[in-house]
Amino acid sequence: MIPEIGTGVLLVALALAVYGAVVAAVGGRRGRPALVQSAQHAALGVFALLTAALLLLIYAFLTFDFSVRYVASNTNLGTPFYYRITAVWGALEGSIVLWAWMLGLYTLIVVLRHRTTARELYPWVLAVMLGVLAFFVLVMTVPAPVFTRMAPVPADGRGLNPLLEDSGMITHPVALYLGFTGFTVPFAFAIAALVTGRVGDFWITTTRRWTIVAWYFLSLGLLIGGWWSYHVLGWGGYWAWDPVENAAFMPWLTATALLHSVMVQERRRMLRLWNLALVVLTFSLTLFGTFLTRSGVIASVHAFTQGTIGVFFLGFLAVVVLVALALIAWRWDVLGAQGELDSVISRESAFLLNNVMLVAATFTVFFGTVFPLLAEAVRGEKVSVGAPFFNQVNVPLFLSLIFLMGVGPLIAWRRASLENLKRNFLGPVIVGVAAAALFRLLGVGSVLVAGSLALTLFVAACIAVDLFRAVRARRAMGERALPALGGLLLRHNRRYGGFVVHLAVLVVAVGVTGSQTWSVHTETTLKQGEQAELAGYRIRFEGLRESQESNHGKVTGTFTVLNGKAAGTVLEPAKKFYPQEQSPIAYVDYRLGLIDDIYLVLGDFARDGTSVTVKIQVNRMVSWIWLGGVVLTLGTLLSVLPERRKAA
């Protein structure tokens, strides 16, 4: 029965979403609150129905209902309890269910938060949200139906992809989809602003928090994806410039640009058109990413399911872009800038440059990702560009962005005087130059590495100078240092939340620089009792053993680290043998450290158990990247707190 109920629920949800979108638009156009009210009810109904569909699917997974093809494909009787729930989004169809449910949730929050505050925009916001929702429910019913029956009903399912049996895979898609779907809200407000002609600053200040939240979840999704890649895939890396990664990275870049350009509009009434374009671009890129990864036009290591779904997304993407462009053209005369750029040496100019760099980075990532398509179309050659291309082109862009990150928040608006520059940047520049000189003297890495690290110190010094000065001003008024700092962070939470996020980016940057520069690896065959040495660590192979887990067999190697801080650490990398898999899956074991990660992958073993081939890596400063994620979370929390700035 479950499949039939599920399909029925989705069909009703589709009808309701379409109805709601139409009625909200008509209500907005004719100024009829009753119609908008009805659309609101439809939105609530759609959310309830999507929740029901999600619960039905979870129930089917928990009860091993193999009459549902999707359940049979992604679980088996041995799948552990938690992974049976997360298997819901283990493949395409279920991912769309989760995606649509989140969109429904966001729509609900929009209804609750904005139905009285965004009067004129609201009907159109609702119409757009429901329209997008209708598209996703349509995808759930036509190209990617999740409740398709399977006949005959198999006795056992195929099982979840072993690589997805991991905590990172529980959280990574959730965070990523919360980010992707979150950008629908600013997009809906942008379209509403264009339709109503209220393209002033209201829509953009209203959606600021939404953009931050979506941006945060997308950042978190990217970081967790990196963590998953690092500790599951066994290649010791966290980012490969794979098309799937790029697909998620591009909207992140444009959203980062948006977060900054919004401030210029709030403060100087400039960049109206630019901000609208960025919102539309970010939302379009989330759709493009899905198209790219699901249509199979680009070969990716991730090899997702392919099908007609790509066509649906491409079609929807075309509609979104055309409608947005038409609306922008229609409102062209009211989109003109009101403010003017006064000087090149100013904060708005720094922000503008930041935006140019971010959009340039987006373009290079886009170009590199679709390059195989272009090359094939233009020259008939099958060519691709790999990680070296992306690194080479993006490193200068990202270094400039880090530099701007130090300059932007401190430089004066409108026109910075020489006095202002000296007051703010003399100290940090001295710190940066001294650090660069010191690094070179100590022989720390290449010029590029020493320069990059010095640059992060320069930015950190900029942040420190600002904080120090603000705290000193409060102390002059009789406050003590720590309460002064706390009060500062809470009162000006938007500004200092941003600073903390910048700090997080610096920490991640140091992690990336360090790991790319100083990580070392080796591969060797060891007999029982033999040792290998890498980067000063001696590691002994103790032996192999075999065990049987709930849904797989496992051969585990035991290794002991003999010296250094990690002395006595036992690492147990393994090979897992899943019955549904043709070949074993490596299970990595590692010891994480602030500087050194010791990371072992079992490559191969002799069938008599006396020797193993093991990959040993000492990865440097990778933990800083995950640490950056924690700092990022704190900074985001601080910046979305309600502003407390009152007459202090």
Place this chain on the structure above:
Amino acid sequence: MKPKFLVGGAVIALALGYMIWAGVTQSAVYFVTPSELTAAPVAGKAYRLGGLVERGSLKWNPATLDLAFSVSDGKTAVPVRHKGTAPDLFGEGRGAVVEGQWTREGYFKATLILAKHSEEYQAPHPTKDAPPKRILDTLEAPPR
């Protein structure tokens, strides 16, 4: 004010264009099949060679970490050598993409072996549904 920004924008656009052009020419990797490679091999050029790992061609020497196999498209087979173990999912009779260079000595030197990881699986054969037999031949049961 205006011309200054135009000049600035043009400089940035030119710099970006140059970086992209330089990046593409330096890191382009050409996809070839074994037949295409043997028809016109260029030593030192970066290739991605795709095909099936020929049955019976796989040789692995754990002591020296030398891995050798042939990649075939049914017409031509190209000998490939690699230092180190192959990734998961790699095996005889299965598809593989190897990245590396053609050498003058007449073999393909792989720097990277790519195995696709998919989120969905083929159905297990009914006969293979039984739990796997002992994987290690002579090991005793785990000591703990």
